[in-house]
Amino acid sequence: MSAEMPANVRVNWPDGGSMMLPTLWLRDVCPCPDCRIEQTQEKRFHLAALESVSVASLCADAEGLKVTWSEGHNSVYPRSFLEANHVRDQPKWRPWSDDYSPGYFDFTTFLSDRVYAIRAIEEFLEAGVLVLTNSPTEELTLERLAARLGPIREVLFDRIHNVKVDPKGYNVAHTSLPLPPHNDFASYSWPPSVQALHMLANEATGGRSTIYDGWAVLQAFRQEDPAAFDVLCRVAVPFREFDDGNETFACEPIIRLNPNGEMGVFRYSNQLMQVMDPLNPDTAAFYDAYYKLSRRLITSPFNRRFRLHGGEILVVASHRILHGREAIEDAGFRHLQDAYFEHDNVRNMLTVLERTHD
Ligand SMILES: [Fe+2]
Ligand SMILES: [Zn+2]
Known part of the structure; x- marks a missing residue:
């Protein structure tokens, strides 16, 4: 990767929607059994193992996104995964109201x-x-x-x-x-x-x-x-x-x-x-x-x-x-x-x- 703009992958869904995803993110989150430890749900693949990361080809269809990486690995991402909210909610705190008293x-x-x-x-x-x-x-x-x-x-x-x-x-x-x-x-x-x-x-x-x-x-x-x-x-x-x-x-x-x-x-x-x-x-x-x-x-x-x-x-x-x-x-x-x-x-x-x- 050069020191310029971080690379992105543009995904155009067949129904017209589209999204931009950071290339390194996309490679990092590959959900396949080779890239994850199924037993623990942890990540196994480590980005640092690759000398470079780039897309060789990609195809977006009704099921999801298929990517072939230049290193030769194939990833399949369900559309629901790519569109899911990956921000985890933090516990909500609320300032005390005027009539607050301890529970x-x-x-x-x-x-x-x-x-x-x-x-x-x-x-x-x-x-x-x-x-x-x-x-x-x-x-x-x-x-x-x-x-x-x-x-x-x-x-x-x-x-x-x-x-x-x-x-x-x-x-x-x-x-x-x-x-x-x-x-x-x-x-x-x-x-x-x-x-x-x-x-x-x-x-x-x-x-x-x-x-x-x-x-x-x-x-x-x-x-x-x-x-x-x-x-x-x-x-x-x-x-x-x-x-x-x-x-x-x-x-x-x-x-x-x-x-x-x-x-x-x-x-x-x-x-x-x-x-x-x-x-x-x-x-x-x-x-x-x-x-x-x-x-x-x-x-x-x-x-x-x-x-x-x-x-x-x-x-x-x-x-x-x-x-x-x-x-x-x-x-x-x-x-x-x-x-x-x-x-x-x-x-x-x-x-x-x-x-x-x-
Ligand atoms: Fe104290
Ligand atoms: Zn994988």
Whole structure:
């Protein structure tokens, strides 16, 4: 292939329709048993095996497209395959509506009932939030959620970690101070994408839980101030979380878009953000945009606050949803356990549950 325009194959169907297909794509997707591993449905043919790729002859008829390649291979493509939609749907998320309130689902039923679990996971993928009720108030109950959310995502801190007011705690969460909206482990280049917060006991006054639809806030911000939004997608910010035995650090932008330009990861943690280089001209631009976004965030209607009772588990899609806590006014006994999961595994679980018919 030369370095000019990528080559295309023009297909003219006998009924008059036509389509243009990239030549390399067409060779790559040959569905014949020599080019696929039938047992696994994987691709076997590797483009790199050919010194050059070009069409020797082709014929489009009612059944499909027959191509003889210059290397000698024959491919037959059903028309329905060539015309099929090869774009896989991504899970749909929806910004919270004005009357949104978190969906409550029973812990035991969530674990035991397939249809109920599908409904709960669908709600989670759309709203980014789920509250499980009537859970045991025993430690390590979060382990049981792996059956529905996939394996626990471990980080360098405890696999299931405790949040109590603790004068030796490594994080602001262990004080009675209010916790501004944040997601956990901004200090990882891939922070956990699902977080479960299990309230074992909550006899404290104050300390209501807060959640924010971060992506909804970002969408509105992007409309209002696209230049500032772009700065937050571009400028890398240092985050660090550490204790006596660990030191995690990542330097990443606050907003990471997916390749389609849609929301990917919102990384936001006032407490973990480190001092930026003031001599770097990006720092002033970043702060200008960060200040505007932060003002918008804390005054945003996309926030809900509620008391998380003993026996309730708040699950959030933590690349989207920020969480926080109002100040704890009086130190009645309050014990929370946290664990992380991964959004890919939750989506996997939905697919698996939907294709199981028992
Ligand atoms: Fe947190
Ligand atoms: Zn083939």
